[in-house]
Each structure stands twice: as C-alpha cells, then as structure tokens.
Amino acid sequence: KKCFCCVCLCLLPVSQHEVVVGSESVILQCKTTPDLPEDTTVEWTRFDREIMIVHGYSNGSDHLKKQDDHYCGRTKMNKDLLRTGDLSLTLKYPTERDSGEYICIIYRDKDILRQKVVLQVRGQTHDATSIRIAVFCSVISPVLSSGISFPISSVSHAAIYFSTISSSGPRVSSSSGST
Incomplete structure (x- = not known):
C-alpha cells in the first residue's frame, strides 16, 4: 500500500x-x-x-x-x-x-x-501647515507737521493678533491689553 x-x-x-x-x-x-x-x-x-x-x-x-x-x-x-x-x-x-x-x-x-x-x-502629521503671525498694533498720537511728537506713554491701546493659516482657512483671534 x-x-x-x-x-x-x-x-x-x-x-x-x-x-x-x-x-x-x-x-x-x-x-x-x-x-x-x-x-x-x-x-x-x-x-x-x-x-x-x-x-x-x-x-x-x-x-x-x-x-x-x-x-x-x-x-x-x-x-x-x-x-x-x-x-x-x-x-x-x-x-x-x-x-x-x-x-x-x-x-x-x-x-x-x-x-x-x-x-x-x-508619523504624526498636521492637517495643515500652521503659520502664526504676531502683529503689534497700537494707536499713537499723530506726529504733527511741525515735528512735535507726543511721548511713548501716549500709546492708548495695544492688541496682539494671531492668525493661523490652515487648510480650513485663516482663523484670527486677538488678545488685547492697555499700556
């Protein structure tokens, strides 16, 4: 067999x-x-x-x-x-x-x-590239045409804006404070 x-x-x-x-x-x-x-x-x-x-x-x-x-x-x-x-x-x-x-x-x-x-x-990747841009904005008393300017203490308001640019579009948030 x-x-x-x-x-x-x-x-x-x-x-x-x-x-x-x-x-x-x-x-x-x-x-x-x-x-x-x-x-x-x-x-x-x-x-x-x-x-x-x-x-x-x-x-x-x-x-x-x-x-x-x-x-x-x-x-x-x-x-x-x-x-x-x-x-x-x-x-x-x-x-x-x-x-x-x-x-x-x-x-x-x-x-x-x-x-x-x-x-x-x-590896972990982000959905979009984020770019943060900080811009310091202030309201300063104008310089007079005569050349006289006001001291820096006359800055009345300051704000910092953060802009995040991503695939879903820009997103803006602000943080403000007084000086």
Whole structure:
C-alpha cells in the first residue's frame, strides 16, 4: 500500500492598512470560513531581518510564549474566532517600527491558508501647515507737521493678533491689553 499526503496551500488576497503613530490600535484583517475545527492553529508572523511571532493561537487559547518582545502586551484576537472565522489581529499603540508585511497563517486539517496584510504606520502629521503671525498694533498720537511728537506713554491701546493659516482657512483671534 502506498500512502499519499496532499497539503493544500491557499493564498488569500493581500489587504493594506494605514494608520498614524499615536492611534490607540489597528486591526489587521484576516477572515476565513466560520465554524473552524477545534484543532485549528493560527499564527501571525512578520519578517523583519528574521521571522518574528506576533501572536499565536492554538487549542482554543492564545499561545504567546514564542511571541516577539516587541509585541508583548500589544496584541489580541477575538474570543470566538473559530466560530466566526474572524482571525483578525488587534495591534495596540502602533509605531513606525510596526510598519511592514504581516502573514496570518491558518493550519486547518491538512490545509495551510496564508493571508498577507501590509501595515503602514506614519508619523504624526498636521492637517495643515500652521503659520502664526504676531502683529503689534497700537494707536499713537499723530506726529504733527511741525515735528512735535507726543511721548511713548501716549500709546492708548495695544492688541496682539494671531492668525493661523490652515487648510480650513485663516482663523484670527486677538488678545488685547492697555499700556
């Protein structure tokens, strides 16, 4: 008797996510058919100079002993993932160092499913460039044509205006005081 073993490797489509540094979390999507067998193993990995285990799940619970230190305490998966088929990974407090390709590997029966997720974490940027312009305005007694001027103490009012120029248009606020 000859025994043949056939392993099916299925590649699922690539999904891409972009998030800004400082975000509370990002969800790396990975979905398959619901009602997976109890012996299904899920492994989230990433290659950055070497293969890193981001999160592991097997025999109905998380397996984090081999998890890379960089991800310790920052990952979680849904509680009922085998029933729903939602194997997505939540990554808390993403940093620019988290940018890269993640692979969700599903070991189900004799099949191996892989889904690639690309994460881009960008540094914080402002919606618009803000330019602050401070202008000192004062009311000074006029210089008379005879060349006689009033002393600086005759300045009766001063105001400082701040103008912020952004993509939503200029915004002007004032702060005034007397001298």
